[in-house]
Every structure is written in structure tokens, then in C-alpha cells.
Amino acid sequence: MNKVMLMGRLTRKPEISWNEDDLCIARFTLAVDRRFKREGQQDADFIGCVAFGKGAEFADKWLDQGTKIVLEGRIQTGSYTNKDGQKVYTTDVVVEEQEFAESKATSDAN
Numbered sequence: 001m002n003k004v005m006l007m008g009r010l011t012r013k014p015e016i017s018w019n020e021d022d023l024c025i026a027r028f029t030l031a032v033d034r035r036f037k038r039e040g041q042q043d044a045d046f047i048g049c050v051a052f053g054k055g056a057e058f059a060d061k062w063l064d065q066g067t068k069i070v071l072e073g074r075i076q077t078g079s080y081t082n083k084d085g086q087k088v089y090t091t092d093v094v095v096e097e098q099e100f101a102e103s104k105a106t107s108d109a110n
Contacts, residue, residue, distance in 0.1 A: 002074040004093050006047060007101050008032035009068050014051075014059040026056035028063065030071070030093075049073070051095035058098065068101040 014028040028051075031044045049071065051059050063069065073095045082088050 003072070004075055005070070005072050006030055006032050006049075006093065007068070007070045008044070008047070009066050010063055011046065012065045014056075014063055016056065016060045023053055024056040024060065026051045026059035026063075028059065030069070047093055048091070049093045049095055051098065055095050055098060059095075062100075069098050070101045071095050071098040073097070 008030040011029040011031050014026040017025045017027075019025060028049050030047050030049050032047055033044050034042070037043050071093070073093045076092055076094045078090045078092075079087055080090070
């Protein structure tokens with residue numbers, strides 16, 4: 001089973017693109033606080049996420065930098081060759097469901 005649940009804040013507004021089949025694609029990074037913090041280590045993990053179709057359109061319309069969301073999805077790995085001829089490996093969370101984790105008023109206050 002490949003299932004992921006995350007709660008965190010967007011590091012910036014989602015990047016939106018459309019593929020050749022006119023499918024909306026939203027890419028964003030979610031900053032997820034670590035449960036245990038050790039001195040000298042970062043306090044959060046920055047996880048790349050991608051949403052497709054209606055989920056991507058929702059992200060485009062409603063999500064912005066700092067928005068706190070909860071999402072459910074799956075981990076997907078891939079690779080491509082960059083312009084320098086080097087193979088680059090990727091890991092993303094493909095978003096299947098997403099929702100707000102706090103009210104708009106609370107979000108604006110943060």
C-alpha cells in the first residue's frame with residue numbers, strides 16, 4: 001500500500017501548468033514540521049507535491065503561501081535526464097485529496 005498523509009504550510013503559491021490534453025497541473029512544496037526537533041537540525045521537511053485536474057484547479061484558486069492544509073496522496077518516484085546529460089531522480093507526493101487545516105481568519109493571523 002502506498003498512502004501518505006501530510007499537514008503543513010505551502011512555501012509559496014502553487015505553480016500551475018496545463019498539459020497537451022488541457023489537464024491542469026499544480027506543483028507546490030509543503031513545509032511539514034518535524035515531530036521531534038534536534039539542535040542543529042532543521043525543524044521541518046520540505047516535500048514536493050503535485051495535484052492534477054480538479055485538485056490542481058482548487059490549488060490554483062484557493063491555496064497561497066502560508067496556507068495550512070492536510071493532504072492525502074501517494075509517493076511517486078521518477079527520473080529524467082537534465083540538459084547536462086545527468087540523470088536526476090525525483091520523489092513527489094501525488095495529491096489525491098486536500099483540505100484546509102485552519103480557518104481563513106486563523107490563516108490570515110499567521
